[in-house]
Amino acid sequence: LVNVKIDGKPYQFEKGTTILKACKSIGIEIPTLCYLEGIAEEGSCGMCVVEVKGSRTLQRACITEVTEGMEITTNSDLIYEARKMNLELALAHHPLDCMTCDKDGDCVLQDLAYQFGIKKSQFLDEKDAFVYEKETPWDKNPFIQFDPQKCILCRRCVDACENQAIVEAIAIAMRGYKSIVSTPFNLPLEETNCQFCAECVQACPTAALIEKPRIGKGKIFNFEKTDTICAYCGVGCNLTIFKDKNNNLVMARGVDREPNKGRLCVKGRYGYEYVNSSERLTTPLIKENGVFRAATWEEALDYTAKRLLEIKDKYGPDAIGVLGSARCTNEDNYVVQKFARAVIGTNNIDHCARLCHASTISGLGKALGAGAATNPIDDIKNADVMFVIGSNTTETHPVIAQFIKENKKKKGAKLIVCDPRNIDLAKYADIFIQHYPGTDVALLNGMMKVIVDKGLIDKEFIENHTEGFENLLKVLDKYDLDKVSEITGVDKKLIETAAITYAKGPNSMIFYTMGITQHHVGVD
Structure with missing residues (x-):
């Protein structure tokens, strides 16, 4: 442990802890723009600067570690002006279109501008502010839109691609004021090794990167959000899905907890649109004389219960079998087996995973005593x-x-x-x-x-x-x-x-x- 003073009060922290983490642990919030813990830790935006006694310059809290005897000031006129100046520099080429921006209410840059009372950057040169063309190679794919006018070169997208997705499909091209986030040789994303996991989009603190399916569907405060589990594969990623006022799903985001820690793949991120399909059944169907007809839920449930009872009475409960599904939640599958055993009275309950992983159940069962993964x-x-x-x-x-x-x-x-x-x-x-x-x-x-x-x-x-x-x-x-x-x-x-x-x-x-x-x- 090292002894540190923050805003005049003594604290102890583990050696190697950054000033940012130390301050967060004691309830002091320091603004950040380019920082994402474990993903983007480069200190490029300068929003998190603090004063350290004895240092000639302000220090970036996100990359500076606490040391024995360090005295830190997190809030002063000098710090405030430096943070505001750095924020205005980030806004120097940023269009002022928050009212019509899809990221309105979901933008870190907007939140910080509001916090610091910035209505217009003093460095904004309107002649040079919109030098990039709107159309980029990124726009040819169906998933991700890139607007270089709104990019502040914080590198969060680049670091997310490199350190979270482990793909490295994008990087910073050119130098100086011509710098821009780009693919190799400015190729379309689909011609790179990009997997469209959209970690870059989720990491972006502005509207420079945004999910195409959500554009024009509303702003974040118009959406109803629901936490759920992705059903595509066995990882079981935690995600939040967003629904618009028309009851359509418009967006999905990874949740920063186990097992996926914020990550999603292209299916988890964009594979929800089947829910919005006009071809989905919205009413039960009963087959009569070989033809389906629409029925009410009450009629369908009564019909199903009646037929099950008839079969059970005539042939016994073991004439009935019940199938669960890996696409359902554990809770749903629990209710299904409870229904089979307690209501119908049969142990004829099966699950699709037995078909593809029967050998796992048997093999691991013989070798280790249980047919399941041994480790989290x-x-x-x-x-x-x-x-x-x-x-x-x-x-x-x-x-x-x-x-x-x-x-x-x-x-x-x-x-x-x-x-x-x-x-x-x-x-x-x-x-x-x-x-x-x-x-x-x-x-x-x-x-x-x-x-x-x-x-x-x-x-x-x-x-x-x-x-x-x-x-x-x-x-x-x-x-x-x-x-x-x-x-x-x-x-x-x-x-x-x-x-x-x-x-x-x-x-x-x-x-x-x-x-x-x-x-x-x-x-x-």
């Missing part, structure tokens, strides 16, 4: 080695792929990717094994044999907590590397390196999906 998503950051097999993670679970890339980029974790295809994660892998389709079992047995032969096993754990190990050794005897290499089409040296890397972790984590489970050898 947040444990990815603690992995020293990440072993991906049977999973095109970037496509199927994009947010998990971001965490995998982040752990590799920031902490130097090793990444081993095994896939017959040259998938996106292969570009980031330390070891990429491109084995023949359907040879996963041989590959894994070959790796296990290397681990056993090299003595990289935990003998004490095996003796105390496992059974059937001798049987495993008998199986592995058949899998010498020459044979495995022939079966899989992979160089035996590469298999050996992967096995040793995984075994020496020390914290190694396995990722797999339906590229394993839906094979006929999925259980193995």
Whole structure:
């Protein structure tokens, strides 16, 4: 701990804490514009400046760490004028169209201008204020609109793309007053490696970047918002969806909590528009003589209850089966199984995940006693080695792929990717094994044999907590590397390196999906 004085009062903070975090922890709010914790921490806007006794200049609170004996002033005439000056410089080329801007009420820049009483920047040169053309290569896609006139070059979008999405599709081009956020060679976004996760849009503090589907639908205070869980994949991202006055969904944003920590993929961000489809059923249908007719809810419920009772009375409760769905919430699925067991009186309750992950239930159940993931998503950051097999993670679970890339980029974790295809994660892998389709079992047995032969096993754990190990050794005897290499089409040296890397972790984590489970050898 270090001893610090803030506005004349003594405090203690952990060494390495920034002034901004220290002040926030004691209830002192310091304005920021370019800062996003863990994502954009460059100190480029100068809004968070504070006085530090003994320093020749004002210090940026977001990047300056507290030190022993530091004396900090967070509010003075000098600080106020410096912050106001920096804000006016940010507004020097910014159009004054808040009344017609879709980001009105949802704009950090607008909030700060209001806080500092700025109606018009003293640096605004109206001849030069609107030098950029409205049309940019960004505008050709259906998801993101970029208005360079409203960009203040805070770099939050660039840092979100680099540090949150781990894509690096955009950067600052040119220099000086000609600087602009751009794609490589000013290409359209769809021609870059952009995945349209729109982390850049969510990070933008102005209307420079905005979701196209929400444009013209209203301002933030016109929308009704609802927190929910994305149903597209198993990550279960927390998101907030926004509904306009016409009862249509217009926007989705990631919520900064587990498991996604604010992240979303293109499906979570934009894949809500089916809800607004005019082709959706809005009334129950009952089939009579092979033709559907519209019915009231009361009639449909009575009809359903009557038919279920008839079937139960005539054939017994086990003549009825009930299906839940991964697209429903846990609570809905709980009610479904309660209805099946307590009301109908049958245990014939099933779920779509059993079809695609039956081998998981069986395989993990036999090996570990439970057919579920052994670790929370947040444990990815603690992995020293990440072993991906049977999973095109970037496509199927994009947010998990971001965490995998982040752990590799920031902490130097090793990444081993095994896939017959040259998938996106292969570009980031330390070891990429491109084995023949359907040879996963041989590959894994070959790796296990290397681990056993090299003595990289935990003998004490095996003796105390496992059974059937001798049987495993008998199986592995058949899998010498020459044979495995022939079966899989992979160089035996590469298999050996992967096995040793995984075994020496020390914290190694396995990722797999339906590229394993839906094979006929999925259980193995």
